[in-house]
Amino acid sequence: MTLIEYSSESQRIAVDEIIDQFTIDRDKLDEIVSHFIKEMRKGLNAPVKSIPNGTENGTYLALDLGGTNLRVCQITFWGSGKLAIKQEKYEISDSLKTGHHSQLFDFIADCIHQFLIHLGDVHDSTLSLGFTFSFPVDQTAIHKGALLRWTKGFSAAEAVGRDVVEMLHEALERKNVPVKVVAMVNDTVGTLLAHAYENPTTIMGVILGTGTNAAYVEKLDNIRKLNLNGSGDMIINMEWGAFDNERQVLRLTPYDEKLDQLSLNPGEQLFEKLISGDYLGKITHNVLLDLVGRNLLFSGRSSNKFDNIGAVRTPHMSIIEADATDDLAYAKQLLEVEFEIPETTLTDRQIVQRICCAVGLRAARLSACALCAIIKHLGVENQKSAVGIDGSLFEFHPGFKHNLKQTMREILGNNADNINLEQARDGSGVGAALAALYAEKDHADFSSQL
Numbered sequence: 001m002t003l004i005e006y007s008s009e010s011q012r013i014a015v016d017e018i019i020d021q022f023t024i025d026r027d028k029l030d031e032i033v034s035h036f037i038k039e040m041r042k043g044l045n046a047p048v049k050s051i052p053n054g055t056e057n058g059t060y061l062a063l064d065l066g067g068t069n070l071r072v073c074q075i076t077f078w079g080s081g082k083l084a085i086k087q088e089k090y091e092i093s094d095s096l097k098t099g100h101h102s103q104l105f106d107f108i109a110d111c112i113h114q115f116l117i118h119l120g121d122v123h124d125s126t127l128s129l130g131f132t133f134s135f136p137v138d139q140t141a142i143h144k145g146a147l148l149r150w151t152k153g154f155s156a157a158e159a160v161g162r163d164v165v166e167m168l169h170e171a172l173e174r175k176n177v178p179v180k181v182v183a184m185v186n187d188t189v190g191t192l193l194a195h196a197y198e199n200p201t202t203i204m205g206v207i208l209g210t211g212t213n214a215a216y217v218e219k220l221d222n223i224r225k226l227n228l229n230g231s232g233d234m235i236i237n238m239e240w241g242a243f244d245n246e247r248q249v250l251r252l253t254p255y256d257e258k259l260d261q262l263s264l265n266p267g268e269q270l271f272e273k274l275i276s277g278d279y280l281g282k283i284t285h286n287v288l289l290d291l292v293g294r295n296l297l298f299s300g301r302s303s304n305k306f307d308n309i310g311a312v313r314t315p316h317m318s319i320i321e322a323d324a325t326d327d328l329a330y331a332k333q334l335l336e337v338e339f340e341i342p343e344t345t346l347t348d349r350q351i352v353q354r355i356c357c358a359v360g361l362r363a364a365r366l367s368a369c370a371l372c373a374i375i376k377h378l379g380v381e382n383q384k385s386a387v388g389i390d391g392s393l394f395e396f397h398p399g400f401k402h403n404l405k406q407t408m409r410e411i412l413g414n415n416a417d418n419i420n421l422e423q424a425r426d427g428s429g430v431g432a433a434l435a436a437l438y439a440e441k442d443h444a445d446f447s448s449q450l
């Protein structure tokens with residue numbers, strides 16, 4: 001990064017202090033990894049048995065709810081790792097996310113209906129569907145599980161505590177859509193299943209997108225809470241977004257605190273709030289507003305547009321972080337034209353870029369801690385393995401992949417090179433369809449409640 005010519009000493013000090021707060025040094029990395037491993041051993045949850053080997057075949061519907069869009073897919077598995085997908089995406093409005101659950105599920109039922117009409121596939125016989133539902137669920141069977149809490153800006157009323165599949169079935173009945181939900185999985189589980197279908201060395205499915213979480217393959221012997229005999233593997237949904245809500249090792253900056261306080265779920269999902277796409281833009285915005293308020297940025301001048309809550313989103317950070325022009329022309333365009341800031345100097349734009357990079361870097365370093373904790377817990381550092389990762393942050397955020405890998409090298413040394421971080425696409429759709437396939441063929445084996 002180029003040297004910044006600060007306009008005053010107090011500006012330099014303020015920016016350096018902020019960067020410091022977002023910095024995670026080597027010792028802190030180790031502390032977070034150790035605490036993560038301890039927490040993992042305390043509570044393992046939501047097991048699903050069996051992972052694919054690529055030979056599965058059949059045609060299934062899949063539904064994906066939990067990111068920015070709703071997706072309905074039809075997936076045909078040809079065996080030998082090959083498949084074909086037809087899909088449609090539907091935008092979920094904020095009012096649906098935060099209204100009554102029946103409106104949200106009615107909308108989903110309508111989308112499935114519309115999809116089937118486009119497919120020309122509406123007949124009397126009932127179709128089987130796998131549902132990727134990407135929120136914390138207390139799952140008691142392959143097609144049964146109560147919503148524990150909403151995350152990522154959802155808060156649809158009277159849903160927490162209710163069986164998710166039941167809510168969807170009620171809506172499908174209300175709308176007369178001949179579809180039966182035979183399996184429900186988390187997106188991380190779907191990603192793991194789908195990636196394992198392509199690459200059998202897969203040990204983990206990770207989402208680094210609007211939200212963040214991971215699922216991994218655990219040896220049965222390790223699951224102390226389960227009173228099961230025998231050996232084999234099980235998939236564990238970590239729900240790592242809720243890691244260290246007790247703040248034993250996580251340090252929140254005042255900007256993170258503000259984000260948390262204004263969120264729909266204060267005190268919850270703290271790890272996720274420091275990492276995922278739903279939040280990074282908001283944290284950055286909080287920093288920039290603070291600097292403007294202290295007359296240390298944009299000569300203290302903001303705009304109505306820039307003052308709006310939620311004005312800065314994570315994709316804006318991507319534009320600024322990726323700006324390699326001498327005068328940060330893309331950042332200038334964004335700040336002055338889109339956000340209507342009256343005027344910005346090169347120093348202003350360099351400061352903004354430095355802040356964006358610091359927030360993005362912290363997210364990548366924290367993600368690396370979580371990944372390495374699972375790898376160490378499994379003791380697979382020396383083994384060539386694949387991690388399937390999906391989500392906009394991993395796929396598109398500038399420098400994210402590089403920072404993630406670099407931090408893994410800091411934690412694991414050369415062993416980090418045994419772990420392939422692979423782009424997983426469509427895990428939510430394909431994984432849900434695979435889960436449906438298992439459920440129908442009676443391969444699925446969910447534990448009784450833990």
Ligand code: BGC
Binds near residue numbers: 067133186
């Ligand atoms: C949810 C997880 C999900 C993750 C990624 C989190 O907010 O709690 O269930 O896997 O987002 O979508």
